[in-house]
Amino acid sequence: MRYLFTAQGPVPDGVLHIVQFSDHGIAPDKASHFHLFASNTSHEETLKEMDHWPTYYPDNMSGHEVAQDMMAH
Structure with a gap:
């Protein structure tokens, strides 16, 4: 699942205003790791x-354990 967040209101210069979070899990299993990406462009x-x-x-x-998860990724 990927979740998209956008800053609301004024954003100071240099502060990223787009954040995407991926829990990299498929229910009902728990996610073993997650990914974050932030930018100043657009969600698209x-x-x-x-x-x-x-x-x-x-x-x-x-x-x-991390290496094993990465290899299975």
Whole structure:
């Protein structure tokens, strides 16, 4: 599931106003990691970005667990 957020009201210079969050899970399973992407363009343009999504894992996962999840990704 991907969630889209847009800042409301005045946005200071240099502050990103578009944020997209992907929990990378399919119910009823829990997501093992998630992706965040932020920009100053538009949601339409940001949705096209599929190559440079930072991936975040729970801090209690070992390096081996992260590597296994990445390989299964």
